[in-house]
Amino acid sequence: GQQLNQSPQSMFIQEGEDVSMNCTSSSIFNTWLWYKQDPGEGPVLLIALYKAGELTSNGRLTAQFGTTRKDSFLNISASIPSDVGIYFCAGQSNNYGQNFVFGPGTRLSVLP
Amino acid sequence: DAGITQSPRYKITETGRQVTLMCHQTWSHSYMFWYRQDLGHGLRLIYYSAAADITDKGEVPDGYVVSRSKTENFPLTLESATRSQTSVYFCASSGGQSLTGELFFGEGSRLTVL
Numbered sequence: 001g002q003q004l005n006q007s008p009q010s011m012f013i014q015e016g017e018d019v020s021m022n023c024t025s026s027s028i029f030n031t032w033l034w035y036k037q038d039p040g041e042g043p044v045l046l047i048a049l050y051k052a053g054e055l056t057s058n059g060r061l062t063a064q065f066g067t068t069r070k071d072s073f074l075n076i077s078a079s080i081p082s083d084v085g086i087y088f089c090a091g092q093s094n095n096y097g098q099n100f101v102f103g104p105g106t107r108l109s110v111l112p
Numbered sequence: 113d114a115g116i117t118q119s120p121r122y123k124i125t126e127t128g129r130q131v132t133l134m135c136h137q138t139w140s141h142s143y144m145f146w147y148r149q150d151l152g153h154g155l156r157l158i159y160y161s162a163a164a165d166i167t168d169k170g171e172v173p174d175g176y177v178v179s180r181s182k183t184e185n186f187p188l189t190l191e192s193a194t195r196s197q198t199s200v201y202f203c204a205s206s207g208g209q210s211l212t213g214e215l216f217f218g219e220g221s222r223l224t225v226l
Contacts, residue, residue, distance in 0.1 A: 004154075042202050042217025043155070088154060099170065100215065102147075102155040 003027060004103035006089055012109045019076040021106045023089030031092035032065050032072035033100065038085045046087075047074070079110050115139070118203050118218035126226050131190045133221045135203030143206040144186040145170075145215065146178065148199040155202065161186055193225045 005024050013019055023032070031050055035043035047058050049065035049072060056063055060077045072089055086105040093101070116137040125131050135144065142163050147155040147170075157170030159178040167178050175197060177189045186205075190197055200222050204215040 040219070042204070042219050043215075044217070045214050048214065090155075099145075099157055099160060104152055104154040 003101045004089060004091060006087075006103040006106050008106060009104070010107040010109070012111060013079055015079060015081060015110055015112050017079055019079055019083070019108065020073065021075075021087060021108075022071060022073045023091075023103050024071045025091060026070065027091075027093060028069040029091035029093045030069075031100075032063070033090040033092075034061075034063050034072070034074050035088040035090060035102075036085050037088065037105070043088055076108075079108075081110050081112065084108060084110050116203060116205055116216055116218045118201075118221045120221060121219065122222050124224045124226065125193050127194060128192050131193050131223065133188045133190075133201055133203075133223070135186045135188070135218060137184055137186075137203075137205040137216075139205065139207060139216075140183055141205035141207040141216075142183075144180065145204040145206075146176070146186070146188045147202045147204065148172065148197075149202060149220070150199050158188065158201075190223075193223075195225050197223065198225045199223060 033048050034046045037043040047056050047063040052069050053067050054065040062075045064073045086107050088105045089103040090100040119134045145160045146158040149155050156172050158176050161167045161180040164180050164183045180186050200220045202220050203218040206215050
């Protein structure tokens with residue numbers, strides 16, 4: 001079953017707005033990852049987080065590894081039309097044999 | 113630089129037929145994975161392989177078979193397709209001696225089972 005929860009499930013924002021989304025779990029993870037999937041494509045890695053409390057940026061994207069190790073957050077500043085897509089979080093834990101568990105995704109739509 | 117390629121991109125088959133989805137990577141990555149993507153479920157791991165001739169089950173392996181005789185190829189076979197296996201299938205690879213999280217995904221194979 002699904003071990004990661006993402007919120008919101010979907011969101012519509014105006015171009016230029018900032019976006020926040022999060023990923024939560026009842027389990028502790030050692031690594032948190034954020035992926036983006038464009039329509040008809042495979043997911044692409046945006047940011048990887050390896051330490052509790054870590055804050056990492058990639059251009060307009062910033063992600064944080066929650067201090068409880070049970071959550072992670074992704075922020076996108078000054079959204080643009082090409083930000084449209086599905087954003088997935090993924091966690092790695094010894095509980096899952098070092099494999100990655102993916103959340104159900106947050107679908108982002110950017111209105112011009 | 114071809115990267116990771118999947119074939120076919122689209123496939124329609126009938127219940128009970130055998131289907132094989134191909135995956136080929138040019139990076140000599142150690143790890144390869146098969147995921148299925150369904151609405152509301154995100155990506156779920158079917159099988160993975162840590163090296164040639166080493167494969168292991170993921171979260172949803174029933175009804176699927178994999179093999180890895182060569183490092184660069186990781187085919188996924190549905191021995192007797194069922195309608196519940198209608199999905200988008202993604203192959204991925206990752207380099208290094210251990211899993212680091214940077215999975216490189218193919219473009220996906222959309223399978224419809226009638």
